[in-house]
Amino acid sequence: MSDTAAGLLQVGFLVVCLAAVYRPLGGYMARVYTSESDLRVERGAYRLFGVDSKADQTWAVYGRSLIAFSAVSLILLYILQRVQSHLPLSLGLPDVPSGLAFNTAASFVANTNWQSYSPEATMGHLVQFAGLAVQNFLSAAVGITVAIALIRGFARSKTDRLGNFWVDLTRTVLRVLLPIAVIGTLALVALGVVQNFAGGHEVTSVVGQTQTIPGGPVASQEVIKELGTNGGGFYNANSAHPFENPNGLSNLFEIFLLLVIPVCLTRTFGVMVKDKRQGYAILGVMGTLWAAFTFSATFFEVRGNSLEGKETRFGQWASALFASSTTGTSTGAVNAAHDSFTPLGGGTALFHMMLGEVSPGGTGTGLYGMLVLAVLTVFIAGLMVGRTPEYLRKKITAREMKLVSLYILATPTVVLVGASLAMGLASARASIFNTGGPHGFSEVLYAFTSAGNNNGSAFGGLSANTPFYNTALGIVMLLGRFVPMVFALALAGSLAKQQPVPVTQGTLPTHKALFVTMLVGVVLIVTGLTYFPALTLGPLAEGL
Amino acid sequence: MRIFGVAARVLLVFTVVLGVVYPLAMTGVSQLLFHGNANGSIIKVNGKEVASDLIGQSYTMDSGKKDDKGDAIMVADPKWFQTRPSAASYDGKASAASQYGPNNADLRAAIDERRKEVAQLEGVDPAQVPDDALTASGSGLDPAISPAYAALQINRIARERGLSVAQVAKLVQENTHGRALGFLGEPYVNVVTLNAALAAS
Numbered sequence: 207m208s209d210t211a212a213g214l215l216q217v218g219f220l221v222v223c224l225a226a227v228y229r230p231l232g233g234y235m236a237r238v239y240t241s242e243s244d245l246r247v248e249r250g251a252y253r254l255f256g257v258d259s260k261a262d263q264t265w266a267v268y269g270r271s272l273i274a275f276s277a278v279s280l281i282l283l284y285i286l287q288r289v290q291s292h293l294p295l296s297l298g299l300p301d302v303p304s305g306l307a308f309n310t311a312a313s314f315v316a317n318t319n320w321q322s323y324s325p326e327a328t329m330g331h332l333v334q335f336a337g338l339a340v341q342n343f344l345s346a347a348v349g350i351t352v353a354i355a356l357i358r359g360f361a362r363s364k365t366d367r368l369g370n371f372w373v374d375l376t377r378t379v380l381r382v383l384l385p386i387a388v389i390g391t392l393a394l395v396a397l398g399v400v401q402n403f404a405g406g407h408e409v410t411s412v413v414g415q416t417q418t419i420p421g422g423p424v425a426s427q428e429v430i431k432e433l434g435t436n437g438g439g440f441y442n443a444n445s446a447h448p449f450e451n452p453n454g455l456s457n458l459f460e461i462f463l464l465l466v467i468p469v470c471l472t473r474t475f476g477v478m479v480k481d482k483r484q485g486y487a488i489l490g491v492m493g494t495l496w497a498a499f500t501f502s503a504t505f506f507e508v509r510g511n512s513l514e515g516k517e518t519r520f521g522q523w524a525s526a527l528f529a530s531s532t533t534g535t536s537t538g539a540v541n542a543a544h545d546s547f548t549p550l551g552g553g554t555a556l557f558h559m560m561l562g563e564v565s566p567g568g569t570g571t572g573l574y575g576m577l578v579l580a581v582l583t584v585f586i587a588g589l590m591v592g593r594t595p596e597y598l599r600k601k602i603t604a605r606e607m608k609l610v611s612l613y614i615l616a617t618p619t620v621v622l623v624g625a626s627l628a629m630g631l632a633s634a635r636a637s638i639f640n641t642g643g644p645h646g647f648s649e650v651l652y653a654f655t656s657a658g659n660n661n662g663s664a665f666g667g668l669s670a671n672t673p674f675y676n677t678a679l680g681i682v683m684l685l686g687r688f689v690p691m692v693f694a695l696a697l698a699g700s701l702a703k704q705q706p707v708p709v710t711q712g713t714l715p716t717h718k719a720l721f722v723t724m725l726v727g728v729v730l731i732v733t734g735l736t737y738f739p740a741l742t743l744g745p746l747a748e749g750l
Numbered sequence: 751m752r753i754f755g756v757a758a759r760v761l762l763v764f765t766v767v768l769g770v771v772y773p774l775a776m777t778g779v780s781q782l783l784f785h786g787n788a789n790g791s792i793i794k795v796n797g798k799e800v801a802s803d804l805i806g807q808s809y810t811m812d813s814g815k816k817d818d819k820g821d822a823i824m825v826a827d828p829k830w831f832q833t834r835p836s837a838a839s840y841d842g843k844a845s846a847a848s849q850y851g852p853n854n855a856d857l858r859a860a861i862d863e864r865r866k867e868v869a870q871l872e873g874v875d876p877a878q879v880p881d882d883a884l885t886a887s888g889s890g891l892d893p894a895i896s897p898a899y900a901a902l903q904i905n906r907i908a909r910e911r912g913l914s915v916a917q918v919a920k921l922v923q924e925n926t927h928g929r930a931l932g933f934l935g936e937p938y939v940n941v942v943t944l945n946a947a948l949a950a951s
Contacts, residue, residue, distance in 0.1 A: 409801055415808070667849035
């Protein structure tokens with residue numbers, strides 16, 4: 207079979223697998239978040255937590271709960287790293303230094319999983335499975351709760367209540383993430399991923415050289431790393447490491463895992479707002495963008511045809527497909543070194559993150575990000591014809607538009623301010639690896655784009671384990687995560703209060719091709735205009 | 751402040767469930783059902799553990815020369831199939847890619863140098879050397895090479911080991927993997943299992 211035919215089949219097979227689970231999983235998640243009854247294990251958990259599961263919260267209380275939970279998570283994860291040397295299963299590794307521990311705690315709590323460190327040399331097994339992997343579940347769940355709250359903002363009317371954060375969080379973990387993770391772990395081990403607590407295993411090769419075969423509870427962490435769109439590798443090489451991703455089948459399974467929840471949440475959205483066509487429209491926008499970026503990454507990598515930074519078993523097609531899916535979902539796992547991609551192939555990955563992680567985006571974050579852009583789109587359409595804009599029968603007033611504007615401005619601001627600051631400081635410029643050209647600037651721009659959009663992948667040449675980058679990127683990750691979340695929740699609160707307006711002849715249908723096209727245009731134009739000057743200085747200067 | 755108390759309790763309960771029970775249970779079940787895989791797919795030659803069949807190794811020997819730091823300079827051992835260049839020197843505890851940008855001058859120079867070395871080792875025209883023989887992998891632990899690079903090495907192995915070309919080609923064939931399901935990833939030759947087969951024969 208020709209490379210092209212196999213590559214196209216690979217993409218097609220992925221789409222078919224996602225289509226097969228779209229309705230069952232999306233519908234299941236809708237039931238999870240609308241069900242009135244708690245499971246017995248959940249009732250026990252709520253008693254332990256001291257939470258009344260029937261107590262609906264306002265957006266402000268929902269938001270405060272989310273922030274408090276994330277703050278406590280940040281502190282625990284920081285402490286775990288700082289006392290690592292006293293913990294069991296730490297493989298003799300020392301305490302993680304304070305700057306790096308802050309960066310890593312912020313990174314995993316913000317669902318970014320940017321890694322300034324090399325895991326093999328920094329994190330013992332215990333910090334990985336009892337600290338980092340726990341946040342892989344919880345930060346993913348936190349993202350989903352915000353999306354569910356925003357859906358309720360559209361679905362409910364004349365109320366100030368958006369649901370209960372603790373209930374949504376618990377149900378996401380116990381009913382959605384954990385069952386899939388259990389099945390996925392066993393599937394990955396069956397394909398060759400390791401799952402043990404050994405520190406390392408010495409072998410003597412056929413030429414008499416000794417080699418340490420690394421160990422670790424990798425599969426159980428790998429599965430949630432992809433499923434929760436986290437992306438932090440158990441090993442430095444991430445999903446390029448043969449123990450994280452042993453073959454072509456495990457590779458496709460991991461790509462499937464990182465797309466499955468963001469994709470199926472559009473179904474959950476359609477079911478919950480009682481108009482499934484709206485879910486298809488949002489999925490159509492996400493799918494169009496993902497397809498375009500996948501085509502672009504594949505085109506440039508196949509044309510460049512270099513295996514530098516790529517694994518033999520994956521080659522160009524499977525590496526490009528992984529790259530576009532990981533940058534479109536805020537995952538940031540990599541099965542190849544993006545730094546060694548062609549200028550325009552790597553530039554595609556960079557631009558894909560700049561869209562704000564909405565194609566289809568991270569778990570939850572992708573959906574609420576796209577819904578915010580949909581509100582912007584009906585507003586622009588409303589301006590064109592001089593009507594008060596509405597979306598899903600809710601009026602888009604000045605208050606909603608202020609929140610949408612703030613949401614959209616937040617991430618680019620922290621990304622571009624951070625990158626400019628780094629380029630202005632000689633000490634920060636010294637971290638650049640590929641010096642003497644636009645590629646060095648791309649490394650810095652990629653780092654701040656990845657951090658601000660909570661992706662976590664890197665142009666890995668940049669030496670980011672310095673006081674400046676650990677601090678700056680840590681702050682950028684937290685701001686890029688929680689500031690937009692607060693605006694999204696405020697928007698949800700504002701929408702929930704409204705009385706729905708009747709659909710009239712003048713209402714813009716938001717489930718048709720015209721709207722899908724407009725929304726694709728808005729996503730590209732808003733982000734394009736924001737980042738174009740920066741892109742010209744980096745990948746475009748190098749690649750054109 | 752009550753909200754922080756709830757948050758702390760939720761976090762602790764989930765840390766026990768997701769951070770202790772889940773990985774322990776998954777390890778237990780994996781060890782039971784897929785013992786070999788879960789422990790790194792270790793392979794043996796004549797009863798001795800020589801490698802993981804997923805983790806690449808270097809097949810080099812001491813050239814007798816020293817570098818500036820006084821360390822021995824290692825060169826390809828012609829009796830074995832060679833793996834790809836590695837940014838991690840196939841250290842199992844330090845997986846890494848080179849992170850060279852595509853236009854990096856050092857990368858261009860390294861590729862030219864490797865092309866000359868491989869062409870000389872195999873006694874072929876430099877233009878015949880495939881790309882995977884010239885470039886470092888994403889993990890630095892890639893156990894695989896392209897079928898083209900394996901084919902290039904068959905004559906040398908046969909000559910060095912006093913085997914027929916057909917015998918070596920058969921071993922290569924046995925360690926060649928097609929695309930998963932026929933269309934996922936790329937075909938490759940597993941050098942680790944191939945060299946283990948050479949050692950056992």
